[in-house]
Amino acid sequence: MAGRINDEDVKAVRDAVPIDAVVSEYLQLRNAGGGNLKGLCPFHDEKSPSFQVSPGKGLFHCFGCQEGGDTITFVMKVDHLTFSEAVERLAAQAGITLRYEEGGYNPAHQRGERIRLVEAHKVAAQWYAEQLATGPEAETGRVFLAERGFDQAAAVHFGVGYSPQGWDHLTRYLRGKGFTDKELVLSGLSQEGRRGPIDRFRGRLMWPIRDIGGEVVGFGARKLYESDNGPKYLNTPDTPIYKKSQVLYGIDLAKKEIAKSSRAVVVEGYTDVMACHLAGVPTAIATCGTAFGGEHIKILRRLLMDNGSARVIFTFDGDAAGQKAALRAFEDDQKFAAETYIAIAPDGMDPCELRLAKGDEAVADLVEPRTPLFEFALRQVVARYDLDTPAGRAAALDEAAPIVARIKNSGAQHEVAVELAGMLGILDTQFVVRRVAQLARWARDRGGKGPQQDRPRGTGTDQQWSGAPRPAVSGPALTLRNPVYATERELLKLALQRPELVSPAFDAYGVDEFTAPPYAAVRQAVAEAGGAEYGVQDPQEYLVRVREAAPDDAVRAMVTELAVEAIMRRAVDETYAGEQLVTVRRRAVARRLTELQGVLTRLGHTDPAQSAAVQNELMVLTRYDRALQIEGPSAL
Numbered sequence: 268m269a270g271r272i273n274d275e276d277v278k279a280v281r282d283a284v285p286i287d288a289v290v291s292e293y294l295q296l297r298n299a300g301g302g303n304l305k306g307l308c309p310f311h312d313e314k315s316p317s318f319q320v321s322p323g324k325g326l327f328h329c330f331g332c333q334e335g336g337d338t339i340t341f342v343m344k345v346d347h348l349t350f351s352e353a354v355e356r357l358a359a360q361a362g363i364t365l366r367y368e369e370g371g372y373n374p375a376h377q378r379g380e381r382i383r384l385v386e387a388h389k390v391a392a393q394w395y396a397e398q399l400a401t402g403p404e405a406e407t408g409r410v411f412l413a414e415r416g417f418d419q420a421a422a423v424h425f426g427v428g429y430s431p432q433g434w435d436h437l438t439r440y441l442r443g444k445g446f447t448d449k450e451l452v453l454s455g456l457s458q459e460g461r462r463g464p465i466d467r468f469r470g471r472l473m474w475p476i477r478d479i480g481g482e483v484v485g486f487g488a489r490k491l492y493e494s495d496n497g498p499k500y501l502n503t504p505d506t507p508i509y510k511k512s513q514v515l516y517g518i519d520l521a522k523k524e525i526a527k528s529s530r531a532v533v534v535e536g537y538t539d540v541m542a543c544h545l546a547g548v549p550t551a552i553a554t555c556g557t558a559f560g561g562e563h564i565k566i567l568r569r570l571l572m573d574n575g576s577a578r579v580i581f582t583f584d585g586d587a588a589g590q591k592a593a594l595r596a597f598e599d600d601q602k603f604a605a606e607t608y609i610a611i612a613p614d615g616m617d618p619c620e621l622r623l624a625k626g627d628e629a630v631a632d633l634v635e636p637r638t639p640l641f642e643f644a645l646r647q648v649v650a651r652y653d654l655d656t657p658a659g660r661a662a663a664l665d666e667a668a669p670i671v672a673r674i675k676n677s678g679a680q681h682e683v684a685v686e687l688a689g690m691l692g693i694l695d696t697q698f699v700v701r702r703v704a705q706l707a708r709w710a711r712d713r714g715g716k717g718p719q720q721d722r723p724r725g726t727g728t729d730q731q732w733s734g735a736p737r738p739a740v741s742g743p744a745l746t747l748r749n750p751v752y753a754t755e756r757e758l759l760k761l762a763l764q765r766p767e768l769v770s771p772a773f774d775a776y777g778v779d780e781f782t783a784p785p786y787a788a789v790r791q792a793v794a795e796a797g798g799a800e801y802g803v804q805d806p807q808e809y810l811v812r813v814r815e816a817a818p819d820d821a822v823r824a825m826v827t828e829l830a831v832e833a834i835m836r837r838a839v840d841e842t843y844a845g846e847q848l849v850t851v852r853r854r855a856v857a858r859r860l861t862e863l864q865g866v867l868t869r870l871g872h873t874d875p876a877q878s879a880a881v882q883n884e885l886m887v888l889t890r891y892d893r894a895l896q897i898e899g900p901s902a903l
Contacts, residue, residue, distance in 0.1 A: 272354055273366040277339070280354055283361040286338040287322045292480045293345055294569030295526040296320060307569050309345055310334045314604065316572065346480070352382050384454045384508045387446050388483040391456050392475040394440055395428025395486075399472075405429035407491050408472045415538055416623045417545075425474065425520075425541055430488065432470035434460070455485065455503040467503075470495055474537040476503070476555055477519040479566060485509035487516065487537055487555055500536075502556040513562045516540055517552040524549040525570045529577035529605075532634045533559060535592075538619040539582070546622050546630035558595055564602045577605035580634050582618060597644040600673065607640040642683070645670050649690055654869075657862045660691050661779075664699065667691075672706035680707065692865040751854060755786045756829065758847040761839075762793055763810065763830045766802030768844035772903045774798035776848075780855040785825050792816040792826060845900035852903060856892045860885060 287296060287304055299305035299319055308318035308329040317331035328335035334344065342353040358365050399405045399422060408429040412422055421427075430437065438457045442448070448464045451457035457464040471488035478484050485503030503509050517540040525531045532551040534540055543551030554563060559581070571577040583592050600607050610633050612621050622630045648666050653659035664687075671687055674680040681700060688699040759781075761769050778794070781787040793799065796812035810830055817823035836843045863885050870878050894902040 271368045272351060273368055276358070276363065276365045277354055279363055280357045280361060280365075281325065281338055283363060284338055284357045285322060286325050286327060286341065287320050289338050289357070290320050290327060290341060292522070294318075295572045297572065307572060308332060308334070309565075309569055312565070346381070346478075348381055352380075355382050356385075380453075381508055383446070383450055384506065385482050385484065387441060387450060387454045387456060388475070388485070388508075390441060390444055390446075391437060391486075392426055392428065392473075392483045394437060395430055395473040395475075396423070396426055397428075398431060399427060399429035402429060402431065404431055411472055411489075411491060415542075415619055417538075417541060421541060421545060425537075425544075426483075428473040428475070430466065430468040430471050430473050432492075434465045434469070437466045437468075438464050453506065455506045455509065468501065471501065474516065476509070476514055476516055478514060479518050479522060481519040484514065485511075485555070489537075500556060510562075511555045511557045512560055513566075514555055515552040515563055515566055516555050517544070518566065520544065521550050521552050522570055525552075525567070526572075529571055531567050531571065531577075531579050531605075533579065533581045533596075534618055535583065536617065536619070539617050542619040542622040542630055543634065546618070546627035548618075548631055548634055551618075551634075558592065559599070561599060561602060564599055567605075568603065571603075571605050577603075578608060578636055579603060579605045580608045580610050580636055581640065582610045582634060594644055594647060597640050597670075600640055604675075606636075606675070608636040609638050609640050609643045610634050610636070611638075641670055641674050645683070645687065645690075649687075654690075654692055655866065657859065660693060660862065660865075663691055664693070664702070668699070668702050669706050671703045677707075680704075692869045693861075694865045694868065695861050752783050752786070753835075754847055754850045754854075755781050755783055757835055758851050759786055759789055759793075760829050760832060760834050761844050761847060762799045762802070763813065763826070764834065765839060765844070766799035766806070766809065768839070768841055769848060770799040770803050772848055772900065774800055775903075776851070777855075780851055782854075782858075785822065788818065788822045789813075789825055789829065792818075792822060841900075848903060849895050849899055853892060853895050856888055856895070860888055860892070863888070 290296060290304075290306070293309055294306045296304040296306045297316075299316075302321065302323055304320045304322065305316040306318050306320070307313060307316050308331055310318075310329060311332040311334075313331050318327065318329045320327045325337050326335065327337075327341055336344070339350065339353045339357065342348060342356060343350060346353075346356075348356065355365065399408055400419065409419075409422075412418075412427065417427075435457075438448075438451055441451055441456065448457070451464050452459060456467060458467045459465075468486060468488040470490075470492050472491060474487040474489075475483045476485040476487055485506070485508075487503075488501045490497060490499050490501070502511060505511065516537055521531070521544075528550060530550050532543060532548055534543060534551050534553050536553055540551045540553045543549075567579065571579075581596050583596075596607070612633055616624065618630050618633065621633060645667055648670065649663050652663035652666075654663060667687055667690075668684075671680060671683050674683060680703060684700045684703040685696050687703070688694075688696040691699070693699055758769065758773070762773050766773075774794070776790070778787050778790050781790045792813050793816075795816035796809060801812070802809035810826075814823050814826050817826055863881050867878060867881050867885070870881065891902070
């Protein structure tokens, strides 16, 4: 092992590399006053900057997680290095030759593991680039790039290279540079063969993948030959220095412009990043063989500083896979303070194809924010449902409302809720607005957790359940200030405690007549237990069966609660029970009338026969509602 680094050299390294310059490689810093700088802490998640850097003192400190130290400490913590490895990295940047108190100058093979693996990648990247530039065999790679609009200067700028088709060209070259077989396999540059290590990448175009500090930590390799039986793209496997979920291709080139402009463009491939940068979009980055996720967001957040006016634009292919990727990206939307958008070329071309076909201006125009990501997700969801049926509209509302509730801007949230009502053909716009506001409030009350994580699908006011078991229901306590919920609760308490007062009429009520999801789930459990009629026959066994029919502990607890909670009327009789039965039924009829009016509005004059059928149902329901109003329970 190498000896201890000379103390004077450590001090020289610490003095030579300004701490703000090092920290700025990982996150955006802005003036905090008093000569200090601040930014989002890279060591814990936070929404407002509590991480401060003092260039004059050469120190950093986070007032949120209490991490702190000097430049060397920062590099150790952010890149998980030993003290020696951090000093060696900074010394290399500053051009300082280190002395070791035991053994003199530290030979290359004695350096820390991470330093060694990074150095191997650096040497490999240079070698691959030389092969592409001068190797006769690499002509296939040069043609590939040229056909996509990339000349030699572009290849040099992005460090693109070529791996020869032989078995161990790079392996032998790196051995000659002093790297051991163990280091080559550990780095992912080589893999074990039957007779020892062989090159992992052979006969492929090579893109070096750099971390945010600019060091090569992996490669993305594109297949060029039909004889290659491997995947189209082959990436470095996870290694001590490379985790595909924690790197973004092009981040080293884009980071300063992302921080400066508060804007990032996320594309799907290496050539798309190249095309965007060459077309004047220097904020483009891409994931490396994996979906865009939480770790990638952390990298961007530190650069965007959680600026509410910042923008992240995703470009995806217009095909089904691209749409799926967009919806997957939307799942993490709440982790951004930035507004998120999606850009899809009308003809489905990716940025590389678009640049080739229509030039740089077309690429620059493509990534100008067009469609908010939430709007795209909303339309994708709504398109899956039949809006000509009450069940379809209700189900669409169930899935779409949580998406609208996740919109960060409350004003925009309200406007989109109104638009959603129009998209679904729901005339009661305020009902949709209230539904969205309720979901948003629930999410806030639960610490920002997305409403869809806690609300089941199928919680719409009018969804038909057709007797199917209701999914597990959980969520915030229902407010009984809502008269609709209060009446539904009373009717369920009667059905559980005094089934003889509501049977047999109650058993004819559909699950969809209970608008609160937990109450609808209890109604379903009652039905599966044999209905209120069974409760008249065997009251004790009835409650046991209802509890057993509950789909989860939350609904089971609700059944117990309703079975023991006092009914709101001191004198509980058939008259009171009849009032609850009629009120719940009339509200269900009113909702259906509203739906039919919406259907009639959408139909217009396009289908006279269907319009006539809808009008006939409207007339029948109106008469039924009038009878309930006049005759009460006898009209049920």
